[in-house]
Amino acid sequence: MNNFIAVIEDMIQLFEDLVQVEQVKLEAAKKNRVTHVEDCMNKEQAAILKLRGLDKKREDCQEQLGMKGDTFQQILSKVSEEEERDKLKQLFDRLSYQVRLFQEISDGARSMIEINLHMIDKAIRNSQGGIAPDNAKWEGLL
16 A cells, blocks of 8 residues: 555655646746747647556556556555555545546646637738738638
8 A cells, every 4th residue: 555655655745746847837838938938838748748657556556455447436445454545545535636637737838828829820820911901801710
């Protein structure tokens, strides 16, 4: 069980780090700092590889514990020692919180990047001879 707990703690730390990276990326996207966004994306890619490794370790630990494929709730229901169950619940709650926080910030950064790309695309189209008269009335509707 100690190995399993260590893996969950590592996953929490990884998502805490990812939340910070996403916050930097969001701020960089707001300020149109493309190189900062790229740096963040490179850090995310490295973190995703690390996450895959941690998830594999988690699966291996669960299998060793006879809990292969079990959800966190199912794992909690199978842990008989109250102190260990309480610790696991606290860790699962922290992990869930960090994952949700990461997803929220990531969605915000993605939206900001999409807006910036739209603005860049619009500027490029306008610089390539302006907007054709027929297209002018459709601008913003497409």
